[in-house]
Amino acid sequence: MENTNKLRVIKDYEKLDTDLQEQIKLVYPEGFSQHLIEFSNAKGEKVSALRFETFEKIYLVRMSIKTAERLIEEDSDYDDDGMLKQNIKEKYEDEYADIEYLSENENYDESSDDFDD
Secondary structure: OOOOOOEEEEEEHHHOOHHHHHHHHHHOOOOOHHHEEEEEOOOOOEEEEEEEEEOOEEEEEEOOHHHHHHHHHHOOOEOOOOOEOHHHHHHHHHHOOOOOEOOOOOOOOOOOOOOEO
């Protein structure tokens, strides 16, 4: 799935459409905070984000560790232990079965800062 011409997008989690949020939950069923990466934005400021890659786009979903933890805590799709509930996971797997993602463990090239806000 290596495509160096993918559209690169930086966006806040809350501004993503619901379908994309649900797809992210499938890739990160145990929460987001432990998967955040840090990079410098165009202004040279340190930013943390969750990397999420689809077949067409690479997203850096801006969030701090506190925000990541709050999102999971407040989301009824996750249980008290911060894990995606099994029935929700199965629902999303069925709904998005035809969509392909890169593994969350794929390397992010931090030298590439050509992301669009």
